Amino acid sequence: MPRNRLTTLVTALVLAAWGTALAQPKVVDYPNLGMTPATVGGTLTFPLADSPPTFLYYAQIDNNTQTLTGVVFDSLVEFNLETYAIEPALAASWDVSADGTVYTFHLRQGVTWHDGTPFTAADVVFTYTQIITNPEARAGDAAQFMFTVDGEQRPVTFEAPDDATVVMTLPAPSAAFLLQQRFPIFPKHKLLPFTVEGGAQQADINNAWPTDTPLAEVVGTGPFMYDSYVAGQKVGLVRNPNYWKVDSAGTSLPYAERLDYLVVRGNEAQAAQFLAGNLAVLNISGAQFPDFKDREVAGADFRVVTSPALFGSPPHVAFNFDDPAFSEVFGDVAFRRAMERAVDRERVIDDVYNGLAEIPGTPTAPADGTFYEDTKPLMLPFDLAAAAAALDELGIKDTDGNGVRNVPSGRDLEFSLTYNADSSTFTDIATILQNDFGKIGVKANLVGVQGSALLSTGLAGDYQAIIIALGNQPDPELRKPIWQPGGSLYYWHRSTQPATPGGEPNFAAMADWEKRIYDIFDQGTTLVDRTARVALYKEWQRLNAENVPVIMIAKPANIAAVHENVGNFVYNLGVIPGYNPVPHYYVK
Incomplete structure (x- = not known):
């Protein structure tokens, strides 16, 4: 059976079953990237350059917090891993008014936070109005939602007419607006006390979710959930059994039962940990490339891959x-x-x-x-x-x-x-x-x-x-x-x-x-x-x-070394919101 017909059939079957245990699913399939359906199980271990200073993405600009956020939280839309086209994520679909100023997002139904609380439009509006557009949030982005029209600064407005719908009204059309909506969405029921809506000051959002917060309080909707944290050593995540993505065989993502992020400072120390078998994947530099490539050619249990990905950090x-x-x-x-x-x-x-x-x-x-x-x-x-x-x-x-x-x-x-x-x-x-x-x-x-x-x-x-x-x-x-x-x-x-x-x-x-x-x-x-x-x-x-x-x-160039027991590997940039192949990785 052709793959597109198979995917359509799987989607229909999953949708037929939806309404009991699953959220409204999204079937993901990337055969052109060499990805194949897999089974669930095993642990994957990645490096972190340092301990995260906070668990709240918007409280501080930090690559380590951003890396963890990418596997714990979701956004309204996300990138297609192959084409970089914008696709549905927490928003299952959307409509745009004829004049390009009103975006109506229809949310994926049945999604829950990791503590079982239903995800609703209130969470989206809260994230945008109380956090992202909060000018005091150190990693917020208020400027993206202020438009200059006729010489005046005018804001985007956010409304939730019902639990499953979010309406964003722009002062003027914006060609890149949909592309921007890859901001991770956070739970209102956990973060309300740190916001103006909850009676706090604007700057108090930066004090939410310090790294000594009980991990049961730090909940997302993403493929993995916080399980353990030892400062300076390791962050442990476990699989979200209720995640809303499935593969073309009907298996729920993610494939790995567990992710461990080891805190390893410096690329030389990270290389040593990788070569010792303690890391599954490692982004390497051009300076490290000859040694890693020589080891690969000599029969090491890893391969070196390069990526022409659009993103990167010159x-x-x-x-x-x-x-x-x-x-x-x-x-x-x-x-x-x-x-x-x-x-x-x-x-x-x-x-x-x-x-x-x-x-x-x-x-x-x-x-x-x-x-x-x-x-x-x-x-x-x-x-x-x-x-x-x-x-x-x-x-x-x-x-x-x-x-x-x-x-x-x-x-x-x-x-x-x-x-x-x-x-x-x-x-x-x-x-x-x-x-x-x-x-x-x-x-x-x-x-x-x-x-x-x-x-x-x-x-x-x-x-x-x-x-x-x-x-x-x-x-x-x-x-x-x-x-x-x-x-x-x-x-x-x-x-x-x-x-x-x-x-x-x-x-x-x-x-x-x-x-x-x-x-x-x-x-x-x-x-x-x-x-x-x-x-x-x-x-x-x-x-x-x-x-x-x-x-x-x-x-x-983007270069990585990946052990042979890691399947479905696609180069992961880690800190680009909405681009996250990690749920597809599996342990062979």
Whole structure:
């Protein structure tokens, strides 16, 4: 029987049985990715770079919390793992009004939270109104739900006309709105006391679900449930027997009975744990690739796979425009262009990534055939002599003969360069930059911090220069908090951010090119004409390349090592909401 007919038959049979023990099911089938139906059982063990600082996704931006959230909670919509198309998740279907301003989501019926409480539209409206759009939530996203219409800021509204329906009304159409709705949904009955609706202050949401919370209180609707937690050691999850996804054979996902996440800091330590058989899967760097590939060829019980996935995190180096000592220097595009010439991207690609990377040229992924603009011709190539000459022209010269250039105020051009000390990749990049900067009389003092603290260090402005990697998404609108001046993650120029959460950005602090980029993202939110949107975002990429708010370094390939007893493996990015192949993995 052809697979599509088989899937249709399975769907019909499951739907016929639905109403007793199962929630309204979604049949998932990815034969083109090599996935096959499997049986339930076994334990899979993955690494975590550090202990999660919280169990609440919206309380802090943290990769470890995000990784766990991806397997414990669900969103209204999700990505198709093969095509990246948006598909139903907690929303079984939706309707959009003719003018594109009203989205009506019809929720999947019969879904329950892990404690057995029914999941309803009240949970969705609560998550959006009390958490996601809460301007004080450290990892919320209030700006995504404010539209500029006729010069005024207007919010999206959320309503639940009944338990199975959520209506979102937009001030204007938005081409990327549905794509955005991959926010994890959280339980109102557990989190109400931490919200304004429950009588708390807005900032109190950040105190919800600390990691000493009894795990029975931390409930989702996702494929796995919290079972155990030992700080600094392990997070244990068990299979949700009532999950709403089934495979084409009618078996409920997930396949693994248990997931264990071991806290292992540093990629060298993680590699050792993987090679010892203590981890099922490991994302590896280009530097680790030759050793792992040699072991695979020699007959090791694992294979090395690469992925051309749309998502990824190209590292960049950023200078703090608001640094008290060097704000005028770091905020000058001519200085950043000079320093761009001192970044040897080709060496990083060859020596750090073993050639398994490319020059990115833009914050948009090259694999994105729609929005990607090849700005590599606008990037300045590595040329230390040209970098030195450009600094000379700016009057940044060694005026006291100590080997370090002086800025016009007379201060030595000596600053800290912060990086992720848990990563040998970032350590190597930082060392290369330090050495090359030194050759042109710029002194960078390396400051290593734990990987889990890197982004928070940037967001706090507690750095002078820093190396950070931020991921790509399939639509630039989804990266608006990073790349729109004044955004919550626009960390290199924090003075552009609103004086109070949810307020107007500080336009007075913006350069003209930043104001134009701000307008581009503002227009892109409500522009529905695809050709016009593409033109806008390509202009942004050119402005980004010309003004170098950050210096893009490299776009590494996605590489993983996976033991042979792991079936249905698809490269997992871990922190991209709505993209989660882990429920499909099984133990052979």
